[in-house]
Amino acid sequence: MLEIKSLKLTLNGKPVINDLSLEVKGGKIHGLLGVNGTGKTTLASLIMGISYPDEGNIIFEGHDITQCTISQRARMGITLAWQEPARFEGLSVGEYLKVSRNLSSSEIESYLWMVGLPPKEYLNRAVDVSLSGGERKRVELASVLAMKPKVAILDEPDSGIDVVSLPHIMNGIAQMSKQGSGVLLITHSEEAVGVANEVSIMCAGKIINSGQPQEMCQWFRDNCQTCVHIGEPDYKGV
């Protein structure tokens, strides 16, 4: 469904995305695991069209969308949930969920329930600073669910989330794949990638290993947790 082919991006003379290739399939969750500063959020920006690569291609359903704008990509069915979602003064949760398409009240309510937010309490709340970080992230996930995207890029939906909110976030992600969306789940948490069908490990702008979640988590523990690697990946056996 979504293919990233040999993507490269250099910023200030430093390779940030370094010949990266990846595939996200419909209805599947692809976990992208990596420590801070490995280029995960930059990759999300490139896929969404917030920035553009120096080289390589992004192919979606057979079409090269590398030069498409954010809006064009979104209308094709790609969306992004930010690590720190924007706040909107004067926009209610209900209105925010309806931004991408017309929804009935019951549909809006069902999406809020999917992320564990009681509609009565949240429907008319503003998507502004009055929401906690966890609430805002859950609203963001509900809004992605409401869009029914073909591919959702979720940038660290679990970071800064308390133990009460986390199961709701994970449920929202599972719902996305159930409704047929391909999910690129970006995280540095081993627990979060437990819901993934496949996991890739990213380091210094490159995919350095891919495989089953359990196997990759073990590999991540063995190779990455003490690593402060910046520059070209040089792992043994990679």
Add this chain to the structure above:
Amino acid sequence: MILPKGKFDPKGQIVVKEYEAMLEAYSRAGGNLGALKSKEVGNLVIHKNKVLSANEAEGIKVETEETETGVNIYFLIEEGAKIKYPVHLCFGVLPEEGLQEITLRVEAQANSEIDVIAHCIFPNAVDVIHKMDADINIGDNAKFSYRETHYHGEFGGIKVIPKAKIRVGKKGIWESTFALIEGCVGMLDYDFEIFGEEKSNCELMVKVSGKKEDDISIVEKIHLDGKEARGLAKSRLVLNDNAKAVVRGETYGNAPLARGHVDCLEIVNGEGVIARAIPVVYVNDKQAKVTHEAAIGSIDKKQMQTLMARGLSEEEAVDVIVRGILK
């Protein structure tokens, strides 16, 4: 919102009944016609210097005096009266030219509660001046909520000069919102000053959408004179084209445990826009605290990208953000 042509002759002589024309304009501006017709709801309709309708709801006394250029209004809310329905005020100048000077004296006696909704309608203004000079006393433990919404035409030929001095008694509450987001502002010179006594709560909010050659000046001053008084001076402006705006939000913490905040946001959305914000925070009591935040700039990039990632075009995203800010 512009009335059909033919209802006025070029000199501004109204050829239909003024009251009907005001009601029609009020309705087009989104006003609640039922409220103006109901005997249970207090209302006051003034066109230029003529009082067209006045209805005193229970607990309210209204006296009016027509002058050459406007109307003097004395408005009393009796002690302990809790006014059930919002009182509706409708002021306007319907012809292209005119002057309207409203002098408003308000006495909200102790323990009273009222919600006032004012519509100011100038749909055809080419050369219109609307002045309001208000002197308002909110008694101890009284609550006064005032929402003033303006409906202007697209010609920009209007000067709006609302000035108010408000005194809020002990534990009293004043909340006001001034909104001018329909049509061209023209020239706006808004100046509200409020003095809060012990444990009072004083909130001033202004929302303005400026465009073309609009010239906007906003002054919000809050004096927190009583112990534990609270104040918020908030403004939200969206400026397009060549609009100019200066916002001065001042809060003075003059008493122990007084708390105040000045919050100004101006969105610059045009090449010729000039926006200024001058927050003044002043404290002369060691236990008082006053804070401020002022932001001037273009629309937040991340907000734009977020909405575009949901499929909105750039223009649609701007529209959603601006509507939210001015909501």
